[in-house]
Amino acid sequence: MCYNGEQFAFPSVRILFLSPRQCWPTLSGAKLREYHFLRALAGRAEVTYLHFTDPGAEPLTREDLPFCQEVVAIPKPPAYGPGKLVQGVLGRWPLPILNYTSQEMSAAVDRLTRANAYDLIHLDLIHMIRYGEAIARRAEGAARVVYNWHNIESELMRRFGATASSFGKRWYARLTASKLALLEQDILQTAFGHVVCSQRELEELRHIAPSARIAVIENGVDVAGFSSGADVPPQGQKAQTSRILFVGLMNYSANVEAALSFTERIWPFLRRRFPDLELWIIGASPTPAVLQLGSVEGVTVTGTVPEVRPYYRDALAAIVPLRTGGGTRLKILEAMAASVPVISTPLGAEGLAVSPGENILIADPDDPDTWLRHLEQLKLSEAARTTLSTSALQLVRTRYDWQILGRKLCDTYEGWLRGEQ
Numbered sequence: 038m039c040y041n042g043e044q045f046a047f048p049s050v051r052i053l054f055l056s057p058r059q060c061w062p063t064l065s066g067a068k069l070r071e072y073h074f075l076r077a078l079a080g081r082a083e084v085t086y087l088h089f090t091d092p093g094a095e096p097l098t099r100e101d102l103p104f105c106q107e108v109v110a111i112p113k114p115p116a117y118g119p120g121k122l123v124q125g126v127l128g129r130w131p132l133p134i135l136n137y138t139s140q141e142m143s144a145a146v147d148r149l150t151r152a153n154a155y156d157l158i159h160l161d162l163i164h165m166i167r168y169g170e171a172i173a174r175r176a177e178g179a180a181r182v183v184y185n186w187h188n189i190e191s192e193l194m195r196r197f198g199a200t201a202s203s204f205g206k207r208w209y210a211r212l213t214a215s216k217l218a219l220l221e222q223d224i225l226q227t228a229f230g231h232v233v234c235s236q237r238e239l240e241e242l243r244h245i246a247p248s249a250r251i252a253v254i255e256n257g258v259d260v261a262g263f264s265s266g267a268d269v270p271p272q273g274q275k276a277q278t279s280r281i282l283f284v285g286l287m288n289y290s291a292n293v294e295a296a297l298s299f300t301e302r303i304w305p306f307l308r309r310r311f312p313d314l315e316l317w318i319i320g321a322s323p324t325p326a327v328l329q330l331g332s333v334e335g336v337t338v339t340g341t342v343p344e345v346r347p348y349y350r351d352a353l354a355a356i357v358p359l360r361t362g363g364g365t366r367l368k369i370l371e372a373m374a375a376s377v378p379v380i381s382t383p384l385g386a387e388g389l390a391v392s393p394g395e396n397i398l399i400a401d402p403d404d405p406d407t408w409l410r411h412l413e414q415l416k417l418s419e420a421a422r423t424t425l426s427t428s429a430l431q432l433v434r435t436r437y438d439w440q441i442l443g444r445k446l447c448d449t450y451e452g453w454l455r456g457e458q
Contacts, residue, residue, distance in 0.1 A: 077443025235388030
């Protein structure tokens with residue numbers, strides 16, 4: 038299970054891939070990015086996958102990830118305890134770091150790095166910074182530690198604070214964002230390299246550290262899987278329902294806020310114009326507030342589904358009504374690969390090389406008139422749906438397929454190992 042039969046230019050390259058989560062099953066955008074990065078690297082190097090297990094889940098093994106040389110699972114420590122909350126306020130380490138601080142993980146990192154001469158250490162997220170710092174100290178600065186940025190975490194926290202519902206949450210977000218920003222500045226100055234999701238994020242980080250080694254490896258999609266004729270209608274076929282989809286992990290705060298605000302502010306306006314319209318909220322772990330949306334007329338909340346692709350088959354559109362958050366949205370790329378038109382807020386489409394009106398439709402989160410105009414266009418014009426979805430499918434095929442991005446990641450790391458910037 039690898040992307041190709043190529044190898045790195047150097048014999049027996051060894052990579053330690055260190056993660057705050059288990060990447061399988063791929064129930065979130067972060068897990069998808071991690072899984073495809075892991076799989077690509079393991080196709081061209083010997084990769085040890087060291088990760089925290091998800092609470093309540095079985096630890097992953099080589100049977101789950103046979104392309105890895107070794108798979109090591111560590112129980113994720115309890116999060117958000119009173120002691121950690123106090124430390125997060127008073128100490129150097131903010132709560133998002135403390136939640137992933139574990140003596141057992143520290144011991145595993147120490148054991149593996151002493152037993153193996155890794156050519157590169159890949160850390161998913163700044164949440165694992167304490168282990169990266171420990172590795173760098175033991176190697177006296179010679180370790181090649183690379184951080185994979187799913188988001189700029191300080192920016193994500195600032196945005197959360199801007200939409201938070203209480204003074205306490207806003208205060209906490211500002212404090213945590215400032216601490217995360219200091220840590221980000223530190224690793225930008227000291228780590229071997231960084232991988233980000235978009236050119237926008239690269240430019241933001243270059244303002245902080247102009248000489249940092251940074252590469253853009255976008256989020257992607259399995260285009261062949263999502264465009265399979267067994268799962269989606271042929272190009273140009275008229276949608277059979279008036280169903281619109283909002284897909285995402287439904288305990289993630291940005292998705293929760295988007296689902297609640299869209300259903301309250303936009304949905305009634307759309308239903309008055311199109312009484313047959315249906316909103317399906319699809320994703321794992323819905324919070325009680327999201328589950329309650331299922332009582333709203335025309336709204337269905339599915340919770341975890343075994344496979345999302347069948348839901349795209351008859352969909353009129355996929356919506357991304359985000360008002361906060363960071364990174365880039367794999368849900369947009371998946372809908373495009375499934376030939377489903379996408380309507381997104383500007384922030385939802387942030388970082389993607391999309392062209393409004395050509396391969397995506399953009400609406401402000403608080404502008405019901407624009408949402409209605411876009412849906413009228415899609416609902417009443419088969420030609421409009423076909424034109425938009427055809428252009429979007431071409432975009433993801435040529436730029437955002439995981440096969441392309443996996444090769445780009447491996448080529449980037451190989452260049453860095455050769456000493457290239």
